[in-house]
Amino acid sequence: MSDLIQLGAVNERPKAPRGEDLQLKFSEKAIAQLDALKAHYPEEKACILPGLWIAQREYGGTLTAEAIAEVAHRLHRSYAEVEGVATFYSMYNTAHAVGAHMIEVCTCLSCHVCGAYRVADYLKEKLGVGFGETTPDGLFTLHEVECLNACDRAPLLQVGDQYYGPVGPAEIDALLEKLRTSPPTVTQLADEIVKVHLKAEEPR
Ligand code: FES
Numbered sequence: 601m602s603d604l605i606q607l608g609a610v611n612e613r614p615k616a617p618r619g620e621d622l623q624l625k626f627s628e629k630a631i632a633q634l635d636a637l638k639a640h641y642p643e644e645k646a647c648i649l650p651g652l653w654i655a656q657r658e659y660g661g662t663l664t665a666e667a668i669a670e671v672a673h674r675l676h677r678s679y680a681e682v683e684g685v686a687t688f689y690s691m692y693n694t695a696h697a698v699g700a701h702m703i704e705v706c707t708c709l710s711c712h713v714c715g716a717y718r719v720a721d722y723l724k725e726k727l728g729v730g731f732g733e734t735t736p737d738g739l740f741t742l743h744e745v746e747c748l749n750a751c752d753r754a755p756l757l758q759v760g761d762q763y764y765g766p767v768g769p770a771e772i773d774a775l776l777e778k779l780r781t782s783p784p785t786v787t788q789l790a791d792e793i794v795k796v797h798l799k800a801e802e803p804r
Pocket residue numbers: 706707708709710711712746747748749750751752754756
């Protein structure tokens with residue numbers, strides 16, 4: 601079978617949970633934040649993006665079908681509409697479950713020239729996983745990303761809301777050691793973005 605036929609035929613998106621199976625997991629804090637956001641828009645649809653960030657934090661860093669369904673339920677939207685938004689943006693983790701820390705390796709031109717694939721190979725070797733995979737202990741997920749707009753620091757990594765670069769083996773070793781004992785940066789990042797949304801909506 602050709603790649604083209606496979607691309608058109610395979611649909612690996614998880615099925616939406618049925619309404620009666622939906623188990624709501626948002627914390628009181630999450631519900632209060634979503635309510636605060638709703639109050640600032642003329643319609644609930646406008647809260648889909650920040651609602652998904654709240655869900656990404658509340659569900660441990662991954663937008664599962666249940667997480668998407670909860671956002672749809674709380675904003676009175678269809679599952680298809682919210683899933684369409686979530687899967688459009690690469691910063692929402694919808695493709696697979698992620699670990700506590702997502703290490704994003706820029707392999708675009710400047711980083712490529714400065715050794716991004718040597719960095720990627722070193723990380724793959726150290727962690728024992730490839731791009732798009734998570735270590736068995738659930739700590740690290742490795743991702744390949746496009747230009748992070750800090751080419752002067754090539755080769756560059758992003759973890760949570762921090763950039764690290766230029767990096768080589770010594771910097772990577774130190775970073776991994778630090779992350780092993782750090783709170784999950786995946787949910788920290790989601791929380792920071794929720795706070796930015798809430799601040800942006802505060803009356804001036
Ligand atoms: S090419 Fe890597 S940050 Fe621009």
